[in-house]
Amino acid sequence: MDADTGxxxxxxxxxxxxxxxxxxxxxxxxxxxECASLRDTVVVGQEHMVEGSSMYLSPGEEITVxxxxxxxxxxxxxxxxxxxxxxxxxxxDAFVEAMNRKAQALGMENTSFANPNGLDHEQHYxxxxxxxxxxxxxVNNPIFTRICSxxxxxxxxxxxxxxxxxxxxxxxxxxxxxGYTMAAGRTLVSCVRxxxxxxxxxxxxxxxxxxxxxALYEFGFETLxxxxxxxxx
Numbered sequence: 001m002d003a004d005t006g007x008x009x010x011x012x013x014x015x016x017x018x019x020x021x022x023x024x025x026x027x028x029x030x031x032x033x034e035c036a037s038l039r040d041t042v043v044v045g046q047e048h049m050v051e052g053s054s055m056y057l058s059p060g061e062e063i064t065v066x067x068x069x070x071x072x073x074x075x076x077x078x079x080x081x082x083x084x085x086x087x088x089x090x091x092x093d094a095f096v097e098a099m100n101r102k103a104q105a106l107g108m109e110n111t112s113f114a115n116p117n118g119l120d121h122e123q124h125y126x127x128x129x130x131x132x133x134x135x136x137x138x139v140n141n142p143i144f145t146r147i148c149s150x151x152x153x154x155x156x157x158x159x160x161x162x163x164x165x166x167x168x169x170x171x172x173x174x175x176x177x178x179g180y181t182m183a184a185g186r187t188l189v190s191c192v193r194x195x196x197x198x199x200x201x202x203x204x205x206x207x208x209x210x211x212x213x214x215a216l217y218e219f220g221f222e223t224l225x226x227x228x229x230x231x232x233x
Contacts, residue, residue, distance in 0.1 A: 001129075002224070003136035003191065003198040009220050014129040017110050018204045021179030021187045022053065022076045023131060024118030026138055026148075028084060029069055031098050033143055035088035038066035042087040044079070052078045052119065052181075055160065067156040073148045073177065074160045081117035092116065106133055120183045128202040135176055135189050135200035145191075148175030165210055166190050170217065176200070192217050197224055 001008050008014065044061040055071030057063065057079045065087065071080040085095035092115065099113040111131075114124035126134075138144050151168065152161045166173045172194040179187035185205035190213050192199050201216045203209045 001132040001136060001200050001202075002220075003139055003200050006133070006136060008129070008132070009199070009223055010216065011129065014132075015110060015127050017125045017127055019120055019124070019181065019184035019187075020118060020126045020131060020204060021120075021181045021184040022078075022118040023126075023177045023179040023187045023189045023202075024113065024116065024124070025072050025076065025081060025179075026131075026134055026177050026189060027099050027102065027113065028081050028095075028116040029072055029144055029147070030134075030138055030141065031095065031102055032065065032069065032072075032084045032088050033141060034102075035098070036065045036084075038064065038069070038143070040065045040087065042068070042083055044083055045086070048079050048082040048086070050078045050082060050117070050119075052117070054078060055080050055158070057083065063156060067158070069147050070150070070153055070155055070160055071158070073175075074150060074153065074162045076163060076178065078117040078119065081115075085116045103130070103134075106137055108133055118179055118181070118184075120181050128204055131189050131202045131204075132200050135191055135202065136198075138176065139174070139191050139193075139198060139200065145174055148177065149173075164190070166192075166213060169210070170214055188213060192221075194221055197221070199224075 046059045053076040055075040055077030071077040089095040108130040111126040114121040188209040
């Protein structure tokens, strides 16, 4: 998708509802950024300890929203997602309601969120097209893009590395989020900016996602270049 215009340059089963795993955390981060300040501090509770990927928080730990966002987007911390949800809206349920309201406002008509971390749930799903809409919106938030494009950071006594290989391997990549559960398979939302143009790509349940995203961007930027030069599309 051309993030600047919303035009879809290529799609396959783009409106099929599917599990999205931790790409969910794009929405989690955006809602958190609208609700809280980066310098706000919160205390981690035992209830925030959860299965799956983690930034390894400890109950009783005091931490800033900024640190949690790095843990959310770089480490894909399920624990960070729960702490942010409670801190921003008072409860996970209230935060999920805010996520769904935001999805509706963005025109994500085939999307439903049931939690802030992306763990499998029958009421938690989206489509490649809806996630592309979300990515195109997210890339306009400078704080979000600063964090999700960071390859490695040392903050609050932690050093965290980004799971997104495309940041190292693809020219112009500025994030955005990886995901995986056994049921969802590999999910990936990415964004690349070149020569003043910004494209986003989404693959769901794709075991070859790194290579597929590279191929999609090669096609996408070639298509834009042909249009600029007046060539065939």
